[in-house]
Amino acid sequence: VAALTSGQMPxxxxxxxxxxxxxQIAALTTGTVAALTSAQAAALTTVEVPALTxxxxxxxSPGAVATLTTASFAVLTTGQVSALTTAQMHALTxxxxxALTTAQAAALTTIQVSGFTDAQVGALRPADLAAMTSTQVGAFTxxxxxxxxxxxxxxxxx
Numbered sequence: 657v658a659a660l661t662s663g664q665m666p667x668x669x670x671x672x673x674x675x676x677x678x679x680q681i682a683a684l685t686t687g688t689v690a691a692l693t694s695a696q697a698a699a700l701t702t703v704e705v706p707a708l709t710x711x712x713x714x715x716x717s718p719g720a721v722a723t724l725t726t727a728s729f730a731v732l733t734t735g736q737v738s739a740l741t742t743a744q745m746h747a748l749t750x751x752x753x754x755a756l757t758t759a760q761a762a763a764l765t766t767i768q769v770s771g772f773t774d775a776q777v778g779a780l781r782p783a784d785l786a787a788m789t790s791t792q793v794g795a796f797t798x799x800x801x802x803x804x805x806x807x808x809x810x811x812x813x814x
Contacts, residue, residue, distance in 0.1 A: 660684070660685075660688050661687070661688065662685075662687040662688055662690060662691035663691070664688075665688045665691035665692060665696075666691060666693055666696075668696065670695055670696055670698075670699035671699075673692075673696050673699050673700065674699045674700070674701055674704070676704065678703060678704060678706075678707035679707075681700075681704045681707040681708060682707045682708070682709060682712075684708075684712060686711060686712060686715040687715075689708070689712045689715040689716060690715040690716070690717065692716060692717070692720050693720070694717075694719045694720050694722075694723040695723070696720075697716060697720035697721070697723050697724055698723040698724065698725060700724065700728055701728070702725075702727050702728050702730075702731045705724065705728045705729075705731055705732060705736075706731050706732065706733055706736070708736065710733075710735045710736055710738075710739040711739075713732075713736045713739045713740065714739050714740070714741055714744075716744065718741075718743045718744045718746065718747035719747060721740065721744040721747055721748065722747040722748060722749055722752070724752065726751050726752060726754075726755040727755075729748075729752045729755050729756075730755045730756075730757060730760075732760060734759055734760055734762070734763035735763070737756075737760045737763045737764065738763045738764065738765050738768070740768065742767065742768070742771050745768050745771055745772070745776075746771065746773060748776060750775050750776060750778070750779035751779075753772075753776045753779035753780060754779045754780075754781060756780075756781070756784050757784075758783055758784055758786075758787035759787070760784075761780075761781075761784035761785070761787045761788060762787045762788060762789065762792075764788070764792060766791060766792060766794075766795035767795075769788070769792050769795040769796055770795045770796065770797055770800070772800055774803055777800045777803045777804060777808075778803060778804075778805075780804075780808060782807050782808055782810070782811035783811070785804075785808055785811040785812050785814075786811040786812075786814040787814075788812070793812050796812075
């Protein structure tokens with residue numbers, strides 16, 4: 657699998673991709689990961705997604721990250737979540753933001769926290785906000801705080 661080129665990756669069917677083992681997923685080059693189509697990314701299973709390295713994760717296109725199922729997004733490791741780029745974070749759907757586990761929320765970087773879109777702020781669950789450190793909470797912009805519900809704001813003062 658490591659010998660696949662970025663030009664060959666788009667030709668793989670979603671069924672072919674879903675049939676790869678976790679070792680094969682981990683062996684994909686960053687170039688082949690970058691060549692994954694949105695449909696292929698959406699076909700990654702909840703067993704395959706955690707097998708991607710943090711380096712591989714950063715090479716997924718923002719569109720590919722946005723098409724991960726909420727179940728697949730929920731199984732991202734904390735290292736994978738903190739490795740997401742600003743462009744990838746902006747592409748996340750509100751369903752994916754809502755699918756964050758408390759451990760994933762606690763792993764967000766301050767850059768990620770300060771870069772949420774308006775819709776993403778509204779999708780943050782109070783439990784996730786309560787799991788954040790004071791450094792993370794301090795990274796929220798005034799605009800983001802103003803978008804939060806009273807329940808969300810209350811959760812910041814855990």
